[in-house]
Amino acid sequence: MQRKQALIENEIWKSLIGISSRMWKKGWIRGILYIFLVIALWQVAYVSKRFPPILFPSIGEIAHSFLRDLLNGSMLSRIGFSLKLILYGMIISATIAMVLTLLAMASKNFKSLVTSMISIFDPLPGIALLPLAILWIGIGEEAIIFIMIHSIIWPMLLNVIGGFSSVPAIYRDLGYAFGLKRNRFVFGILIPASIPSILTGFKTGWSRAWRALISAEMVFGATGSSWGIGWDIYLKRSYLDMAGMFASLLVIMIIGIVVENLIFKTIERVTVIKWGMAL
Amino acid sequence: MTDFLCVNNLTQHFISGDQKLEAYSKVSFSLKKGEFLSITGPSGCGKTTLLRTIGGFLPPTSGTISIAGKDIKEPGTHCGMVFQTFDQLLPWKTILGNVMYPLIINHKFTNRVETQHHARKYLDMVGLDKFKDYYPYQLSGGMKQRVAIARALAMEPSLILMDEPFASVDADTRVMLQRELKSIWYKSGITVLFVTHSIIEAISLSTRFLVMGKSKPSIRLFEENSIHSEPDKLITPENTGYSEWWSRLSHLIREGNDSSAHE
Numbered sequence: 106m107q108r109k110q111a112l113i114e115n116e117i118w119k120s121l122i123g124i125s126s127r128m129w130k131k132g133w134i135r136g137i138l139y140i141f142l143v144i145a146l147w148q149v150a151y152v153s154k155r156f157p158p159i160l161f162p163s164i165g166e167i168a169h170s171f172l173r174d175l176l177n178g179s180m181l182s183r184i185g186f187s188l189k190l191i192l193y194g195m196i197i198s199a200t201i202a203m204v205l206t207l208l209a210m211a212s213k214n215f216k217s218l219v220t221s222m223i224s225i226f227d228p229l230p231g232i233a234l235l236p237l238a239i240l241w242i243g244i245g246e247e248a249i250i251f252i253m254i255h256s257i258i259w260p261m262l263l264n265v266i267g268g269f270s271s272v273p274a275i276y277r278d279l280g281y282a283f284g285l286k287r288n289r290f291v292f293g294i295l296i297p298a299s300i301p302s303i304l305t306g307f308k309t310g311w312s313r314a315w316r317a318l319i320s321a322e323m324v325f326g327a328t329g330s331s332w333g334i335g336w337d338i339y340l341k342r343s344y345l346d347m348a349g350m351f352a353s354l355l356v357i358m359i360i361g362i363v364v365e366n367l368i369f370k371t372i373e374r375v376t377v378i379k380w381g382m383a384l
Numbered sequence: 385m386t387d388f389l390c391v392n393n394l395t396q397h398f399i400s401g402d403q404k405l406e407a408y409s410k411v412s413f414s415l416k417k418g419e420f421l422s423i424t425g426p427s428g429c430g431k432t433t434l435l436r437t438i439g440g441f442l443p444p445t446s447g448t449i450s451i452a453g454k455d456i457k458e459p460g461t462h463c464g465m466v467f468q469t470f471d472q473l474l475p476w477k478t479i480l481g482n483v484m485y486p487l488i489i490n491h492k493f494t495n496r497v498e499t500q501h502h503a504r505k506y507l508d509m510v511g512l513d514k515f516k517d518y519y520p521y522q523l524s525g526g527m528k529q530r531v532a533i534a535r536a537l538a539m540e541p542s543l544i545l546m547d548e549p550f551a552s553v554d555a556d557t558r559v560m561l562q563r564e565l566k567s568i569w570y571k572s573g574i575t576v577l578f579v580t581h582s583i584i585e586a587i588s589l590s591t592r593f594l595v596m597g598k599s600k601p602s603i604r605l606f607e608e609n610s611i612h613s614e615p616d617k618l619i620t621p622e623n624t625g626y627s628e629w630w631s632r633l634s635h636l637i638r639e640g641n642d643s644s645a646h647e
């Protein structure tokens with residue numbers, strides 16, 4: 106009887122270990138476990154009172170600020186403001202990049218001009234242009250968009266021109282053989298064949314623009330009645346709203362993760378991964 | 385009947401650095417509509433280059449090409465082309481999408497349903513209708529090559545240029561495809577230029593042989609296939625004259641490999 110009991114216990118243990126090792130192998134479950142671990146450590150540090158509570162809020166306070174901002178709509182308006190600026194930057198940059206790339210494909214001289222410009226301006230961090238933008242454009246959304254475009258356009262151009270130039274000769278030959286001319290050739294062959302590089306350009310552009318945006322907002326502050334997530338952090342600092350600050354940092358992290366791991370990954374899944382073209 | 389394809393004193397040089405490389409030289413021949421010409425010769429004698437020039441992909445160093453009386457200056461839909469490489473399908477389109485694409489661009493049909501129906505007929509002919517929704521990277525090299533053949537044939541051009549199209553398929557499929565090609569050729573009256581390394585393939589398919597060599601001038605032989613057989617069937621060793629052609633062609637190709645022989 107006792108022996109049987111031991112056997113059953115043994116089986117239960119084995120199955121528990123099996124389930125947990127299988128769950129461990131799933132990346133997202135591991136990710137959630139790590140997050141809980143960080144939260145737990147944080148709370149332990151808070152409870153231990155080693156740090157002044159005014160500088161080190163509890164998890165409860167952070168969660169409370171987060172929910173407060175989320176429910177009263179202020180968080181959405183901050184996010185909307187920041188994302189709007191970055192979206193403008195993306196759209197304008199993509200348009201300019203496309204036009205410059207086509208011109209570069211048409212003329213060797215123009216291509217060498219553009220590639221030299223990329224190597225000159227690409228290393229320049231967007232935020233370093235801020236004083237210049239203020240003097241030239243003034244304090245406002247336009248200046249931030251100027252910085253966004255600078256952050257996005259060079260990596261995007263680099264990748265799009267690189268992609269267009271390295272379209273395999275066989276795809277060009279096919280385009281000619283099918284009788285594709287001018288813009289049908291561009292949209293039918295060159296662009297789809299370069300999508301892996303175009304995506305890389307967008308990803309690099311986004312991550313640079315996102316970082317530059319947060320920094321630029323902190324310098325500019327509010328423009329008019331609305332402001333973005335970067336300035337939000339700055340404001341909360343001046344009110345010493347530590348929990349609110351951490352809540353906003355959390356928002357920045359979440360947006361970064363969502364855009365990079367959900368949006369870009371999804372775009373890749375329905376394009377380059379589906380086509381077996383992933384770089 | 386006047387000549388359908390005229391190749392006149394064609395020479396192709398490549399300049400790389402200060403070196404001049406002659407891919408082939410002084411190639412002249414002409415074909416009547418509906419002929420099936422196989423082009424053989426040792427590796428590197430310029431078969432692919434010749435086909436690319438005739439297709440209009442490569443401007444000749446000198447000489448002219450005319451198809452149905454018109455000079456060829458650039459590629460286009462005047463001829464179908466099956467390239468030597470595996471990766472001639474557009475990776476961002478499905479198998480069916482690849483076959484349909486040139487039909488759509490050139491408005492071969494008025495609606496999508498007809499286009500699709502036509503494309504599937506040709507996919508079925510190369511035995512790949514089952515794979516119509518796959519993407520090219522999910523197919524083997526030989527399967528991709530068959531899709532490329534279906535795509536070229538579906539356009540129903542009056543001339544098709546094929547560069548070793550069956551080189552990478554297994555023996556059974558190869559014979560199946562040869563039979564299919566010969567019957568399509570016979571039914572449609574299409575003119576075919578067919579590069580192959582297989583003498584058996586050349587004899588069983590073609591109405592005319594072109595053998596090229598490495599030394600110049602490039603043409604070693606341009607003659608009609610004298611073996612009598614049913615026109616829509618493959619020529620086999622049972623047909624009289626087969627072995628004579630076989631030994632003649634293999635001898636010429638072996639000789640053509642020696643680049644000093646003719647100079």
Ligand SMILES: Nc1ncnc2c1ncn2[C@@H]1O[C@H](COP(=O)(O)OP(=O)(O)OP(=O)(O)O)[C@@H](O)[C@H]1O
Nearest residue numbers: 398400405406407426427428429430431432433434
């Ligand atoms: N784009 C090019 N630039 C320079 N040389 C070339 C180019 N294309 C081909 N050649 C040269 O031309 C010659 C003929 O090449 P081609 O590919 O036509 O040979 P082929 O008869 O098709 O050979 P294979 O049977 O191996 O396919 C070769 O010596 C090759 O090196």
Ligand SMILES: [Mg+2]
Nearest residue numbers: 431432433468
């Ligand atoms: Mg070749």
